[in-house]
Amino acid sequence: MVVNLSNSGLHLSRIIHGMMRLNTWGYTIDEFEYFIEKVMDLGITTFDHADIYGNGECEEIFGRLLERNPEIRKKMQLISKCGIIRKSDKFPDRRVKHYNTSKEHIIESVEKSLKNLHTDYLDLLLIHRPDPFMNPDEIAEAFYELKKSGKVLYFGVSNFTIQQFKTLQSRLSFPLITNQIEISPYNLEHFFNENIYFLLEKRINPMAWSPLSGGKLFDPDDDRGERIKKALKEVAKDFGISEIEKIVYAWLLNHPVGILPIVGSGKIERIKNAVEALEITLTREQWFMIYEASLGYKVP
Amino acid sequence: MVVNLSNSGLHLSRIIHGMMRLNTWGYTIDEFEYFIEKVMDLGITTFDHADIYGNGECEEIFGRLLERNPEIRKKMQLISKCGIIRKSDKFPDRRVKHYNTSKEHIIESVEKSLKNLHTDYLDLLLIHRPDPFMNPDEIAEAFYELKKSGKVLYFGVSNFTIQQFKTLQSRLSFPLITNQIEISPYNLEHFFNENIYFLLEKRINPMAWSPLSGGKLFDPDDDRGERIKKALKEVAKDFGISEIEKIVYAWLLNHPVGILPIVGSGKIERIKNAVEALEITLTREQWFMIYEASLGYKVP
Amino acid sequence: MVVNLSNSGLHLSRIIHGMMRLNTWGYTIDEFEYFIEKVMDLGITTFDHADIYGNGECEEIFGRLLERNPEIRKKMQLISKCGIIRKSDKFPDRRVKHYNTSKEHIIESVEKSLKNLHTDYLDLLLIHRPDPFMNPDEIAEAFYELKKSGKVLYFGVSNFTIQQFKTLQSRLSFPLITNQIEISPYNLEHFFNENIYFLLEKRINPMAWSPLSGGKLFDPDDDRGERIKKALKEVAKDFGISEIEKIVYAWLLNHPVGILPIVGSGKIERIKNAVEALEITLTREQWFMIYEASLGYKVP
Numbered sequence: 001m002v003v004n005l006s007n008s009g010l011h012l013s014r015i016i017h018g019m020m021r022l023n024t025w026g027y028t029i030d031e032f033e034y035f036i037e038k039v040m041d042l043g044i045t046t047f048d049h050a051d052i053y054g055n056g057e058c059e060e061i062f063g064r065l066l067e068r069n070p071e072i073r074k075k076m077q078l079i080s081k082c083g084i085i086r087k088s089d090k091f092p093d094r095r096v097k098h099y100n101t102s103k104e105h106i107i108e109s110v111e112k113s114l115k116n117l118h119t120d121y122l123d124l125l126l127i128h129r130p131d132p133f134m135n136p137d138e139i140a141e142a143f144y145e146l147k148k149s150g151k152v153l154y155f156g157v158s159n160f161t162i163q164q165f166k167t168l169q170s171r172l173s174f175p176l177i178t179n180q181i182e183i184s185p186y187n188l189e190h191f192f193n194e195n196i197y198f199l200l201e202k203r204i205n206p207m208a209w210s211p212l213s214g215g216k217l218f219d220p221d222d223d224r225g226e227r228i229k230k231a232l233k234e235v236a237k238d239f240g241i242s243e244i245e246k247i248v249y250a251w252l253l254n255h256p257v258g259i260l261p262i263v264g265s266g267k268i269e270r271i272k273n274a275v276e277a278l279e280i281t282l283t284r285e286q287w288f289m290i291y292e293a294s295l296g297y298k299v300p
Numbered sequence: 301m302v303v304n305l306s307n308s309g310l311h312l313s314r315i316i317h318g319m320m321r322l323n324t325w326g327y328t329i330d331e332f333e334y335f336i337e338k339v340m341d342l343g344i345t346t347f348d349h350a351d352i353y354g355n356g357e358c359e360e361i362f363g364r365l366l367e368r369n370p371e372i373r374k375k376m377q378l379i380s381k382c383g384i385i386r387k388s389d390k391f392p393d394r395r396v397k398h399y400n401t402s403k404e405h406i407i408e409s410v411e412k413s414l415k416n417l418h419t420d421y422l423d424l425l426l427i428h429r430p431d432p433f434m435n436p437d438e439i440a441e442a443f444y445e446l447k448k449s450g451k452v453l454y455f456g457v458s459n460f461t462i463q464q465f466k467t468l469q470s471r472l473s474f475p476l477i478t479n480q481i482e483i484s485p486y487n488l489e490h491f492f493n494e495n496i497y498f499l500l501e502k503r504i505n506p507m508a509w510s511p512l513s514g515g516k517l518f519d520p521d522d523d524r525g526e527r528i529k530k531a532l533k534e535v536a537k538d539f540g541i542s543e544i545e546k547i548v549y550a551w552l553l554n555h556p557v558g559i560l561p562i563v564g565s566g567k568i569e570r571i572k573n574a575v576e577a578l579e580i581t582l583t584r585e586q587w588f589m590i591y592e593a594s595l596g597y598k599v600p
Numbered sequence: 601m602v603v604n605l606s607n608s609g610l611h612l613s614r615i616i617h618g619m620m621r622l623n624t625w626g627y628t629i630d631e632f633e634y635f636i637e638k639v640m641d642l643g644i645t646t647f648d649h650a651d652i653y654g655n656g657e658c659e660e661i662f663g664r665l666l667e668r669n670p671e672i673r674k675k676m677q678l679i680s681k682c683g684i685i686r687k688s689d690k691f692p693d694r695r696v697k698h699y700n701t702s703k704e705h706i707i708e709s710v711e712k713s714l715k716n717l718h719t720d721y722l723d724l725l726l727i728h729r730p731d732p733f734m735n736p737d738e739i740a741e742a743f744y745e746l747k748k749s750g751k752v753l754y755f756g757v758s759n760f761t762i763q764q765f766k767t768l769q770s771r772l773s774f775p776l777i778t779n780q781i782e783i784s785p786y787n788l789e790h791f792f793n794e795n796i797y798f799l800l801e802k803r804i805n806p807m808a809w810s811p812l813s814g815g816k817l818f819d820p821d822d823d824r825g826e827r828i829k830k831a832l833k834e835v836a837k838d839f840g841i842s843e844i845e846k847i848v849y850a851w852l853l854n855h856p857v858g859i860l861p862i863v864g865s866g867k868i869e870r871i872k873n874a875v876e877a878l879e880i881t882l883t884r885e886q887w888f889m890i891y892e893a894s895l896g897y898k899v900p
Contacts, residue, residue: 098888288398556735588698
């Protein structure tokens with residue numbers, strides 16, 4: 001269950017718990033404390049945040065937990081992200097959604113995350129989206145300062161292409177240790193744009209966001225979804241199980257690139273399915289049954 | 301006619317004879333022996349196989365020749381490929397076409413090819429298709445073992461993109477010495493995906509499969525084919541010849557990247573056309589007449 | 601205003617004056633002399649040519665100026681380009697537009713440019729278009745010879761992709777110091793193909809041709825143009841100015857990759873707008889207002 005992420009020295013749980021919708025789960029603080037305890041009992045110790053999740057509320061709610069139980073901070077690893085500037089009621093002056101990867105903004109965002117989360121450091125900070133206006137030298141300066149001050153231990157990116165990754169990496173004396181990208185049977189984008197092969201080359205473990213494609217695999221609204229669901233069911237039958245989401249997680253977990261899926265659920269049974277998928281080994285043929293169902297044609 | 305492939309030390313004939321359809325040529329073993337003798341008289345000494353051609357039959361037929369005339373093995377170079385798992389009557393249990401680039405499968409496939417071909421070694425082994433589930437470390441292990449045992453002398457790939465090539469290369473201490481890709485006036489894909497420019501950079505000679513686009517250039521079934529045929533005829537006229545396939549081969553052979561076309565014919569006259577194309581030097585303008593006919597617009 | 605291009609030692613003016621349409625400006629030689637004097641008074645000292653502009657006439661007209669005032673050559677930097685072979689009335693024998701990046705043609709083209717321009721050297725020579733038939737070794741030989749003879753001081757490319765750039769660079773012991781590409785709010789192609797990120801990585805300053813998209817931004821003929829014009833107007837209003845082209849130039853000049861826009865106008869007021877844009881600093885949000893207007897959707 002524990003992964004030395006990209007051989008960096010940062011040890012994360014293979015399954016990551018995603019906090020994007022934490023503000024919608026409707027837990028009281030006691031309930032949330034109990035829930036997170038159960039999650040950690042499953043071996044999940046890594047929690048994925050972003051400055052913008054729930055307009056900052058998600059980090060705040062999680063922070064209340066750490067405020068009450070500061071000692072559990074040492075047993076967990078916290079990821080956060082920055083760089084997206086959303087329009088929202090909170091900021092009526094904003095004219096368009098945009099990115100800000102200036103040194104100033106990155107540091108400010110991290111400091112706010114630390115405050116919200118009631119912690120002194122992030123284990124891992126990611127640039128949330130590739131910024132067409134990015135100045136890699138500025139990002140590097142921010143990273144160096146945050147590393148030096150101990151506010152962030154490790155750094156990575158999210159949704160970057162190969163070249164964007166190389167451009168930022170070129171300014172850093174330490175490695176970027178992950179690219180958090182959308183990967184699921186429904187979304188093969190990072191096979192097509194070759195990120196998967198690049199990450200394999202560099203021995204970098206990606207994290208997969210939206211591994212279930214937002215539920216599209218259970219309740220398909222197009223042919224593609226239908227085809228994938230059918231293939232998942234067929235493979236699930238091979239294993240004598242009914243939960244197709246276990247097959248989805250196994251499909252991700254079995255891939256040689258070493259994917260860490262981010263499970264964004266507020267329900268312990270759903271999270272358990274991801275953990276139990278660690279026990280499932282697909283044959284190559286089963287893996288391709290799902291891959292080709294997604295493609296809509298057989299491989300050449 | 302002899303090429304030191306990618307400066308590797310492996311000497312191949314510039315024109316390669318492709319065995320994909322050998323099982324359909326309808327030769328008796330005596331006829332086939334006579335035919336291959338004629339082919340070799342033309343200076344063609346390199347023969348391209350794959351484990352899946354004719355469901356294994358093509359290697360078997362060729363192997364009967366080597367069984368009868370083991371001494372000609374030394375005068376020829378054999379290429380084979382592995383990694384594709386086809387559905388077929390022979391394997392009723394297979395559920396989908398897929399790839400297998402596991403160490404175990406690669407070694408097993410080569411051993412079967414050697415047995416079928418009645419030879420102790422392959423000069424060159426290619427991974428037939430890029431495998432989205434590939435583990436480059438496993439492929440490398442298979443290659444090292446095959447190299448050490450002397451069962452395969454050199455290694456390459458087929459149909460790989462630039463990044464896929466780099467990923468596999470990153471695990472090997474010796475160079476991959478070719479990428480066998482589809483190139484023809486009708487198929488400019490590897491100009492567009494930049495493989496041609498990458499192979500130029502690395503001084504790697506590609507092999508061109510389907511250089512005549514399966515006959516589409518002679519008997520076009522679309523506007524593009526018509527345009528290309530017209531351009532080929534015009535250029536052929538400049539040389540006072542009527543065989544437009546010579547112009548196609550010249551178009552490939554003249555390119556600075558150093559293409560080795562794979563000629564898949566069972567007829568000696570057709571193969572002769574490829575060999576004679578070695579004498580033809582196109583002007584840049586003639587080369588572009590064909591390139592632009594394929595594009596359907598003039599270059600910018 | 602002065603830029604040490606890609607840290608190469610070649611100092612150019614940040615705004616470059618483009619000579620593509622010089623032959624259509626209708627100046628007498630006296631008027632042209634006066635005009636160029638005004639341009640240089642603005643701090644613009646770099647002039648962009650190509651062998652094919654106006655079928656060679658543009659270099660000739662400019663050359664007449666240098667013939668009359670040879671001493672101003674020292675105060676300016678001249679760029680030219682080669683490699684495109686156009687069909688034209690001047691060359692009735694040409695059958696198709698094509699490229700020629702042979703050693704012989706490159707050297708011949710430069711010698712003709714020098715003669716036409718009445719100068720002994722070019723500050724910078726660019727290969728005008730990536731040539732699918734290019735032999736990078738030949739181009740390198742031409743470059744070495746031109747450098748050695750002092751006929752060309754620095755070298756670059758135009759319209760190259762990342763891989764094409766790497767391929768040519770691999771044959772040179774000195775760096776290619778620019779890629780002259782089309783960039784404008786209307787043309788984001790080199791964000792999408794990642795050239796911008798590659799040039800950032802390598803600290804290479806691009807030059808932007810057609811920065812105003814041939815006027816499409818002032819007189820839009822599609823929704824995209826309309827959207828961009830609206831955004832430009834909104835941003836111009838923030839600065840209390842009416843000339844939206846200043847905002848376009850600022851959008852280019854503000855980008856961290858360090859773009860040198862090529863202004864192709866024969867009117868001094870228009871050129872002044874580009875120079876004055878050097879004083880404008882857009883906020884990130886303003887930059888994205890224009891970027892997203894071009895995309896037609898907000899960033900993810």
